[in-house]
Amino acid sequence: MASTGTAPAHEVQAGTGDRAFLGHPKGLAYLAFTEAWERFSYYGMTALVVLYMVQQLLLPGHVENVAGMAAFRSTLEAVFGPLSVQALASQTFGLYTGLVYFTPLFGGMIADRLLGAKRTVIIGSLLMSAGHFAMAFDQSFLLALLLLILGSGCLKGNIAAQVGHLYPVEDVTRRTSAFTLFSMAINFGAVAGPLVCGLLAQLYGWHTGFGAAGGLMLLATLIYLAGQRHLPDQRPRKRDRAPTPPLTGPERRTVALLLLVAAITIFQSVAYYQIYNVGLIWIQGHVDLATPLGAIPVPWFNSIDAFFSIIAVPPLIYLWARQAHRGREPSDVAKIGIGAMIAAASAGLMAVGDLLAGSGKVNALFPFLAFGGMGISFLYYWPPLLALISRAAPASVNATMVSGAYLTLFVGNILMGWVGSHYEKMTPAAFWTIDAGIAATGALLVWLFGGRLTRALSTP
Numbered sequence: 001m002a003s004t005g006t007a008p009a010h011e012v013q014a015g016t017g018d019r020a021f022l023g024h025p026k027g028l029a030y031l032a033f034t035e036a037w038e039r040f041s042y043y044g045m046t047a048l049v050v051l052y053m054v055q056q057l058l059l060p061g062h063v064e065n066v067a068g069m070a071a072f073r074s075t076l077e078a079v080f081g082p083l084s085v086q087a088l089a090s091q092t093f094g095l096y097t098g099l100v101y102f103t104p105l106f107g108g109m110i111a112d113r114l115l116g117a118k119r120t121v122i123i124g125s126l127l128m129s130a131g132h133f134a135m136a137f138d139q140s141f142l143l144a145l146l147l148l149i150l151g152s153g154c155l156k157g158n159i160a161a162q163v164g165h166l167y168p169v170e171d172v173t174r175r176t177s178a179f180t181l182f183s184m185a186i187n188f189g190a191v192a193g194p195l196v197c198g199l200l201a202q203l204y205g206w207h208t209g210f211g212a213a214g215g216l217m218l219l220a221t222l223i224y225l226a227g228q229r230h231l232p233d234q235r236p237r238k239r240d241r242a243p244t245p246p247l248t249g250p251e252r253r254t255v256a257l258l259l260l261v262a263a264i265t266i267f268q269s270v271a272y273y274q275i276y277n278v279g280l281i282w283i284q285g286h287v288d289l290a291t292p293l294g295a296i297p298v299p300w301f302n303s304i305d306a307f308f309s310i311i312a313v314p315p316l317i318y319l320w321a322r323q324a325h326r327g328r329e330p331s332d333v334a335k336i337g338i339g340a341m342i343a344a345a346s347a348g349l350m351a352v353g354d355l356l357a358g359s360g361k362v363n364a365l366f367p368f369l370a371f372g373g374m375g376i377s378f379l380y381y382w383p384p385l386l387a388l389i390s391r392a393a394p395a396s397v398n399a400t401m402v403s404g405a406y407l408t409l410f411v412g413n414i415l416m417g418w419v420g421s422h423y424e425k426m427t428p429a430a431f432w433t434i435d436a437g438i439a440a441t442g443a444l445l446v447w448l449f450g451g452r453l454t455r456a457l458s459t460p
Helices: 026-057 069-080 085-102 104-115 117-134 138-164 172-204 206-226 249-276 278-286 298-311 313-325 332-357 365-392 395-404 406-420 428-458
Strands: none
Touching (some): 026 117, 026 138, 026 172, 026 206, 026 249, 026 278, 026 298, 069 085, 085 104, 085 278, 085 406, 104 117, 104 138, 104 395, 104 406, 117 138, 117 206, 172 298, 249 278, 249 365, 249 406, 278 298, 278 332, 298 313, 298 365, 313 365, 365 395, 365 428, 406 428
């Protein structure tokens, strides 16, 4: 149905004064709960998939049943050489998580030019639900990953964009507050998903954990469908505006500088996302998980960085406000460097724990603190990067630049999978030392060039 330029009476419009949900429109409640359960299912599945591949799926007796696995493995080995079970799992996980951050660019195009945001999000939700349920069977594993990648591409960016469209342009305060509530929903899912799905997998088997993720994704879809009349229509728009003028020389220079800053963050993305990959394999084999109440489920550790990302926000906001009051708040580029140092220290902590354990098991406190530190490092580098780009990028390419920032996570995850494939070729302490060195490289680049980059981006 083509847009007529005015929304029908039953469709919500920004600025209607709806404050039914904590002072915000009802649509925010539906979007937040949809995202909470979607992230619950995503992080619940992510916490299981690497261990599932290493401990069952890729072993003889199972791997032969996976449709397309022989061709997929041959393709990877043609590029990277022979792959062990762990190396194949690492490469597969890196490709999966990397493409999850790549496909939203196309999902946005589909919503803008063809289907509109509502239909695109519904399609994404259904694809992800199908992907989670397909994960419950060995045969459809690769199909499941493909469905999850495509579904995430349709859903991820478009549902966040709908949050902003609930408010008129001038309502800056409520929009910022809305995204804070929306982020809380994301973090709730990121904490709860690994806890629930990990426990179910330990008690009843892998496929029960994956099935639970599928059920919760279906719940997210139903919540989104129930809230349709409270959401902005966002139908595809006709591109009849005048062509955008080309960038000026200073604007091209700014874009180049922002690309350099974004590229630096790839180093700590590699280190950070390794906790979801090799981190779980290392914990399974080298960490003492025994407690008086039974063994700690390994997937639970994937909740730690998200938990720290929640509890660290108020202290960080307070710290940055105090530093700003004294005129000593670090620049966005400097914060990125601090985040890289925290990531390096966190990876180094796992290396230290392994060295201290010798031939014994590592105390669980080491990965707990290391994963928590990684969560804090993410707060120091990812939000400041988005803030820097949104503030400094030329208006004509601002949205494109902000969306393009996610490509650094795509590259970081692809590299993370490749680095993780070398885990078995060295001791765990050596691996985590290398991981720390990768993050430290980002910190070193900021130390060497951060001041000049900040000054250059501050110059009109």
